[in-house]
Amino acid sequence: MATTSMTQQIVPPATIGMLGGGQLGRYALMAASAMGYRTVVLDPDPSAPAGAHANDHLVAAYDDHASLDRLLRECDVVTTEFENPPAAVLERLAATTRVAPRPASVAVAQDRIAEKAFLVDNGFPVGSFAVIADGSDNQSGIASGTGLSSVVAGGAIVKTARLGYDGKGQRSVDSVAGVHAALAELGGVDCVVESRLDLRAELSVIIARTVDARVEWWPVAENRHVGGVLDLTVVPARVDPLLADRAIGLAMAIGDALDYVGVLAVEFFVVAGHDGDDSLLVNELAPRPHNSGHWTLDASVTSQFEQQIRAVCGVGLGDTSMTAPAVAMANLLGDLWLPSGGDGRVREPRWEAIFDDPHATLHLYGKSQPRPGRKMGHVTVTADTPDQAERRVVALREALLAR
CATH class of the missing domain: 3.30.470.20 (ATP-grasp fold, B domain)
Structure with a gap:
């Protein structure tokens, strides 16, 4: 299939590809079908909820070359229903077909460290936080500027930089020692430490x-x-x-x-x-x-x-x-x-x-x-x-x- 430009309108009966087959993809594909589009979903789970509502369900890993080649051949646009598709997959698809959201946008949202950097660099308000990468405190990410101890002074939450969702990959702490214990429990992966806030x-x-x-x-x-x-x-x-x-x-x-x-x-x-x-x-x-x-x-x-x-x-x-x-x-x-x-x-x-x-x-x-x-x-x-x-x-x- 020829590359579809980002500005071209894609109308039925064009084909929409979807990475991910959960409930979010299910409802999106139901809407697409009602609008007259053809749909293809790629998800390794044969019982993925979206699979029953797609014209074709490719049951394969997200980096499966044959399945990605099929998406490239058949789809006018490829989108995603979750924020953690492999970055290399999105980049490969985007090289020859239309991918939305853009891979660069997804890359920001799928990594808490990149997300914090984006928000701070663009002047958007965030709470006090610290970044723990490669086992060392990154002081440049602390909004208060007074170190990890101030971030955890009133309690904090340690969150894995990647793959944390619905409370997974998170630990509550109340001290610097607690941060390091949480890091050990989480496998020593890169993390963000966020001050606990008094939420209204x-x-x-x-x-x-x-x-x-x-x-x-x-x-x-x-x-x-x-x-x-x-x-x-x-x-x-x-x-x-x-x-x-x-x-x-x-x-x-x-x-x-x-x-x-x-x-x-x-x-x-x-x-x-x-x-x-x-x-x-x-x-x-x-x-x-x-x-x-x-x-x-x-x-x-x-x-x-x-x-x-x-x-x-x-x-x-x-x-x-x-x-x-x-x-x-x-x-x-x-x-x-x-x-x-x-x-x-x-x-x-x-x-x-x-x-x-x-x-x-x-x-x-x-x-x-x-x-x-x-x-x-x-x-x-x-x-x-x-x-x-x-x-x-x-x-x-x-x-x-x-x-």
Whole structure:
């Protein structure tokens, strides 16, 4: 297939390639299929959720030469549903076909050290941190400028630079000695040490950006994490509108600085500022649709997944208006199938509780094996206010365990 230029619009029945076959890829390929595109997914797991919704599922390693050659032959554009595809794979594909997001953008987001450097170099606000690379403290990465001891003075989190997600590859510490113990537990890999913050809220902004810098965004989401895993999202966020506007502005500026193409999620911490007002710090970037944007499937004119397809194909972006005053989303983890105090057998949750609520929608990802902490699905509830939506979605999730 001839190389598709980055500015050319890609329209059906063109073929879209996808690296990764998880639930994010599943919904993106479902949207692509509904729009008339042909799709090919590359994922080594034969039971990957996206595989059932692709025209072809290449069951192979991400660096499998034959599979990559097939993507190059058949696809007009290749995108990714996770931030950790091998960099060499993206570069190889990008040499002869269109890849979005750009490999350079993904490279920033898949390495916490590169991500911190990008944010600091471009003047975006971040919390105090230190970089531990090759077993030595890198003082240049410490925002406070007073050393590792100040970063951990009020407690800190040690995070692996690569491959950490949903709380994996993280350790909480309260001393320099604790940092070094955590490094040993994590295998001596490169890490970032982040000061623990007194959080007022956790927010995320999801934007979509085309190669010619057209941008759309959704209302700011308010998130709650449990054990490092997203537990609940409420939209719109219950924060000062001026703070929400600043978050959107920062997300758009980050997209510009990355020269980003596709859907990008920016996670923020809200902390007390020096003047007493709430202040924003950038936490992490996700170069793909995001868990906190799942609500867009049920309460937005255009979902984040359809928008991903539109953005990487360079066609017009869809309307991101909400279709309800408020919405809340709760993740459904494998623990629901394995209730505590039971005999260890898998039990289906009581789905009737969700189906009985006309304002609730159940999404299951087609994963056959529930495991503690594994994302198996989610439920969304629309309501008149964010508080109402949150209360109802929490109650519904609790009702799934009723026997």
